[in-house]
Amino acid sequence: MTERFSFTIKARDGSARTGAIATPRGIIRTPAFMPVGTGATVKAMFPEDVAAAGADIILANTYHLMLRPGAERIAKLGGLHKFMHWDKPILTDSGGYQVMSLAKLRRIGEQGVTFQSHIDGATVELSPERAIEVQCLLGADIQMVLDECTPYPATREEAKISLELSLRWAERCKVAFGAHAAPGQALFGIVQGSVYPDLREGSARALMEIGFDGYAIGGLAVGEGQGAMLDMVEIATAVLPQDRPRYLMGVGTPQDLLLSIARGIDMFDCVMPTRSGRHCQAFTWSGRLNLRNARYAEDATPLDPESACPAARYERAYLHHLVRSGETLGAMLLSYANVQFYQELMARARDAIEAGRFASFAEDVRRRYAATPADEALDT
Amino acid sequence: MTERFSFTIKARDGSARTGAIATPRGIIRTPAFMPVGTGATVKAMFPEDVAAAGADIILANTYHLMLRPGAERIAKLGGLHKFMHWDKPILTDSGGYQVMSLAKLRRIGEQGVTFQSHIDGATVELSPERAIEVQCLLGADIQMVLDECTPYPATREEAKISLELSLRWAERCKVAFGAHAAPGQALFGIVQGSVYPDLREGSARALMEIGFDGYAIGGLAVGEGQGAMLDMVEIATAVLPQDRPRYLMGVGTPQDLLLSIARGIDMFDCVMPTRSGRHCQAFTWSGRLNLRNARYAEDATPLDPESACPAARYERAYLHHLVRSGETLGAMLLSYANVQFYQELMARARDAIEAGRFASFAEDVRRRYAATPADEALDT
Numbered sequence: 001m002t003e004r005f006s007f008t009i010k011a012r013d014g015s016a017r018t019g020a021i022a023t024p025r026g027i028i029r030t031p032a033f034m035p036v037g038t039g040a041t042v043k044a045m046f047p048e049d050v051a052a053a054g055a056d057i058i059l060a061n062t063y064h065l066m067l068r069p070g071a072e073r074i075a076k077l078g079g080l081h082k083f084m085h086w087d088k089p090i091l092t093d094s095g096g097y098q099v100m101s102l103a104k105l106r107r108i109g110e111q112g113v114t115f116q117s118h119i120d121g122a123t124v125e126l127s128p129e130r131a132i133e134v135q136c137l138l139g140a141d142i143q144m145v146l147d148e149c150t151p152y153p154a155t156r157e158e159a160k161i162s163l164e165l166s167l168r169w170a171e172r173c174k175v176a177f178g179a180h181a182a183p184g185q186a187l188f189g190i191v192q193g194s195v196y197p198d199l200r201e202g203s204a205r206a207l208m209e210i211g212f213d214g215y216a217i218g219g220l221a222v223g224e225g226q227g228a229m230l231d232m233v234e235i236a237t238a239v240l241p242q243d244r245p246r247y248l249m250g251v252g253t254p255q256d257l258l259l260s261i262a263r264g265i266d267m268f269d270c271v272m273p274t275r276s277g278r279h280c281q282a283f284t285w286s287g288r289l290n291l292r293n294a295r296y297a298e299d300a301t302p303l304d305p306e307s308a309c310p311a312a313r314y315e316r317a318y319l320h321h322l323v324r325s326g327e328t329l330g331a332m333l334l335s336y337a338n339v340q341f342y343q344e345l346m347a348r349a350r351d352a353i354e355a356g357r358f359a360s361f362a363e364d365v366r367r368r369y370a371a372t373p374a375d376e377a378l379d380t
Numbered sequence: 381m382t383e384r385f386s387f388t389i390k391a392r393d394g395s396a397r398t399g400a401i402a403t404p405r406g407i408i409r410t411p412a413f414m415p416v417g418t419g420a421t422v423k424a425m426f427p428e429d430v431a432a433a434g435a436d437i438i439l440a441n442t443y444h445l446m447l448r449p450g451a452e453r454i455a456k457l458g459g460l461h462k463f464m465h466w467d468k469p470i471l472t473d474s475g476g477y478q479v480m481s482l483a484k485l486r487r488i489g490e491q492g493v494t495f496q497s498h499i500d501g502a503t504v505e506l507s508p509e510r511a512i513e514v515q516c517l518l519g520a521d522i523q524m525v526l527d528e529c530t531p532y533p534a535t536r537e538e539a540k541i542s543l544e545l546s547l548r549w550a551e552r553c554k555v556a557f558g559a560h561a562a563p564g565q566a567l568f569g570i571v572q573g574s575v576y577p578d579l580r581e582g583s584a585r586a587l588m589e590i591g592f593d594g595y596a597i598g599g600l601a602v603g604e605g606q607g608a609m610l611d612m613v614e615i616a617t618a619v620l621p622q623d624r625p626r627y628l629m630g631v632g633t634p635q636d637l638l639l640s641i642a643r644g645i646d647m648f649d650c651v652m653p654t655r656s657g658r659h660c661q662a663f664t665w666s667g668r669l670n671l672r673n674a675r676y677a678e679d680a681t682p683l684d685p686e687s688a689c690p691a692a693r694y695e696r697a698y699l700h701h702l703v704r705s706g707e708t709l710g711a712m713l714l715s716y717a718n719v720q721f722y723q724e725l726m727a728r729a730r731d732a733i734e735a736g737r738f739a740s741f742a743e744d745v746r747r748r749y750a751a752t753p754a755d756e757a758l759d760t
Contacts, residue, residue: 328711
């Protein structure tokens, strides 16, 4: 296995591309979807099933883990991989997004951010240097710079001030990373700029000047709508270097993923497959299903006849019974089936790109999902 | 595979014995512990892990399944085994115990019992004939007679009236079973009589006169204490035929199981391993652990170094983190480890009986569990 971090592009189809990110802990096939393991667990799944579903990498949350059980504690226990029984790559976000969305009494300054833990109310400081320190203590293979996730909506001026702070933090992160990271670990910058094209472009160029192993696009899927999101993705990917992975943070639906891959995105993370799984919803090759619906009470069809996931072989009537009864096994099976569906979606997308038929593949998935009745897609 | 139900004794050590119950769906090695799959799922476990843990048979609840999703619906979907992806034997209780403990507005008469569903308040009737019909619809391999689970405490007169009603119901169950059961299915009678030795003996003899494939001892572990429970077990096993399986219902702790095996019991069921697993507690070869306890926060020991269960390989510090965070994976791992511990306990008990060293084995387990600190055994 390589001791260096590298990214190799394998095939292209329009702006879409497949490739391989090599890390000391294994290869990540791109486009890649990273299941989210917020608190050192991909919720309601055994780690071996996350791997069996096809995931090459998972995401874990700096914010959550520094609060509980604590980064120093995880380091003392041998690092996050050992702690959570996951030996493939892990990407950790820097905590910026969670500080904005979960913590209370935030105070943001040049040095960093001070906030109250949402768990026990303790006052916690997070600086660019501490964000890197925590990620190094966890042993993350891909680390993210600390940024301010610009709230939406924001005026152009607010967005500009915010992204400039994020750029200064990004520089400090790079210095800290250079001093502390282990060989083969990587650091990604994060493009901000809200919905302002020139700010997005400026952010991307400034980050490239600092120089990172990969580039994320942050601050999207926060209410701006799919059209605006894709516009910002296009602007960023037009500027970002071809030979570095591009990661669209916190996205999204199968449709979002394919439209973003078409624009040159290589990596994604989202809680959608696992959160939906805990809320009775399934992503399948026949579209989205809400297993609470009475129409499944006597439906002897397997959850997803087209999926290779062991969990997708259970009959819909049984899953309906489990979710109606509030049984944990319902969430376990749906989470597993959803995580594997997202991996199968990525695998088929990679095959389609390599065969030069990505557009027709994406159109086929779009049609399957367009047929989903409205009551299947409702969040409960 | 046999098409007949049969029981063969293999070895004896004092009153303890090992054997094999043959059914069309497979062999049940005795002494056997049946994990409880109340609502067509052993809570928080994949069925393949229940099998991997070593279980030859599980128990399901007539009461719960007739209310939701309904016995006729399960029959229409191909029976309970297919519905819940479990192809080994299933024993169903008759619903008598749950009617007493869960349902409201019960009315018990000669015909049967009328009650309100605890799920939707619907009025439901359960007669001996309906109890057998439901168990046949589910496709249960071992079925139980409908009985009145005598409340504790009860006067001698109350206990006598109750067990006589249960005996008349047992006769009706046998007639219904003869008319409806499939080849190879078995029907067990249930000894009642509260804590009155002569009533217990009378109940056992009357059931033997009717004649059943096996005999359960019911109405115990309801508050009478371990001493009284074991006394009633001894009285029943002294009378019951040697060549039929004896099943002690709803029991119990590892210690309860070994003391009962020493008195000639062959089968058990209990929610303890799964319920404890959902309440942060583990049964291990080093005793009982409560993973919430702060002493485990940095304990890098595997949950149970002596167990072969994959779930028992996770470190205590990680399990502590999961249960403190309310993560589903905590319940999944502890349920799996506990169910396997109970199976390993039965496997070692069988080996000890066959080697003629059951008493010393039981004493060894007693000592391991006696060392459990009080705060580990607390129910939370």
